[in-house]
Amino acid sequence: MASNNFIDYVKICCRSGRGGAGSHHMFRAKGKPMGGPDGGDGGRGGHIILRGNKQLWTLLHLQYKKHVIAGHGEGGGENLRTGAQGEDIILDVPLGTIARDAETGEIRAEITEDGQKIILTRGGRGGLGNDHFKSSTNQAPTYAQPGEPGQEVWNVLELKLLADVGLVGFPNAGKSTLLSVVSAATPKIADYAFTTLVPNLGVVGYRDYQSFVMADIPGIIEGAAEGKGLGLRFLKHIERNATLLFMIAADSPDIAAEYQVLLNELEQFNPDLLEKRRVLAITKSDMLDEELEAEITATLPQDVPHVFISSITQKNIQKLKDLLWQQIQDARRDDPKPLRHSIWVQKGNDEADEEEYEGDEDELSEDQFD
Structure with a gap:
């Protein structure tokens, strides 16, 4: 759209x-x-x-x-x-x-x-x-x-869009590609920054005919709180998500630093977002072997579960779904809100x-x- x-x-x-x-x-x-x-x-x-x-x-x-x-x-x-x-x-x-x-x-x-x-x-x-x-x-x-x-x-x-999982990442981290692979959503995908200009929703099919809703918002960059890039206007659409999926490309020079930048921008927008459950997905990892994955894993924060994925080759996509589903269920047990x-x-x-x-x-x- x-x-x-x-x-x-x-x-x-x-x-x-x-x-x-x-x-x-x-x-x-x-x-x-x-x-x-x-x-x-x-x-x-x-x-x-x-x-x-x-x-x-x-x-x-x-x-x-x-x-x-x-x-x-x-x-x-x-x-x-x-x-x-x-x-x-x-x-x-x-x-x-x-x-x-x-x-x-x-x-x-x-x-x-x-x-x-x-x-x-x-x-x-x-x-x-x-x-x-x-x-x-x-x-x-x-x-x-x-x-x-x-x-x-x-x-x-x-x-404020209602979704179970909110995607957070820099432009071109592979958020839209993942959404198009795991759901019937058709977000715009291109090889330049800020391809996604508006939020997109997709229903992700899971085991035993279950499903959950995933929300993709435009990418944020360092300084978004000061209005850089598209700013933080669309972050309100993940305020109600049970789980946040952080997505960082495997070819990033410093994955841990990018993850911290994203956390800082979220904290400036709404500190309560840091209380949500998180999952870290290392995208575009189809070219990584076990040795490289081990080296990257050693640099990752230990307080967040992570998974290496590739939307193109479907690498670990089901593993990612399982991890997200577990996080969603745990979040619902901790906060059984439905208001x-x-x-x-x-x-x-x-x-x-x-x-x-x-x-x-x-x-x-x-x-x-x-």
């Missing part, structure tokens, strides 16, 4: 609908000249809702949608008729999308499941009709509530059904929702 089609950041104004006014109607009928109040409630304003869609992998479809406006609720009517609710607007987003308040930076929603729905901007409540205000001392109230106003909030939608999320499905009567996911408490509080 062309680089200009990968959009992982959009700023959008969300305006929810205002609630309809309650009615202050008095019932009148033949034989009942003083029937009393029968004003109905106003309908609530439309919400703006985020919905996870696993068929999407970019925010391209929202790039030029700068304003999203939900419908207004209608006013209540006589005979206790409730006004119609405003039309909800549903924004489909790829899994891994985070919504932040553009002014405060506060995270307001996070989408990680297909079909998950979260109200991003809540519509105003409809006003109560005068029927609610009758009492023994006020049997003919003429007062009804106005509807609550909607909200207008600028939100930033930011995509706790709530799926909210709007009902016609303005109630919501909640389905809980197992796991730790999510930062999203339930008072965001109806």
Whole structure:
């Protein structure tokens, strides 16, 4: 996919609908000249809702949608008729999308499941009709509530790809070639630096019909934290990976030094990345014999498992898969997160059904929702 089609950041104004006014109607009928109040409630304003869609992998479809406006609720009517609710607007987003308040930076929603729905901007409540205000001392109230106003909030939608393994390496380390070999992904491959300009995802088949997801991001170089090369813009796409696969070419003059440079750049971007499990793959090693491999092994850091691979000849590719799979399983046991999320499905009567996911408490509080 062309680089200009990968959009992982959009700023959008969300305006929810205002609630309809309650009615202050008095019932009148033949034989009942003083029937009393029968004003109905106003309908609530439309919400703006985020919905996870696993068929999407970019925010391209929202790039030029700068304003999203939900419908207004209608006013209540006589005979206790409730006004119609405003039309909800549903924004489909790829899994891994985070919504932040553009002014405060506060995270307001996070989408990680297909079909998950979260109200991003809540519509105003409809006003109560005068029927609610009758009492023994006020049997003919003429007062009804106005509807609550909607909200207008600028939100930033930011995509962080969800993958099990993130590839980290210098340009031309063989990341895209590996992804094309172990999955059906077709990243651009060429013999010049920065061939990969946007992240790529691939599903890697494993034993017994199992699989895991691998993410390839553009190569980083020393000084990327200061903006050299393509900078660190795309490193956010490996923040959620269970395992990081460092890839360094066998013809590097100093593999251990390159590995340390990559670690330093990751630390400057987000120190938490150093807490993730790591695997070191020495690529383009099809021309190495056992003696050369032993010499290189002696120079490698001892705190990270390594494997010599060649994507072209398939050397040790299955061994690499086995190692990555084990790391993924260990990471899942150590942090069984799958975050706790709530799926909210709007009902016609303005109630919501909640389905809980197992796991730790999510930062999203339930008072965001109806």
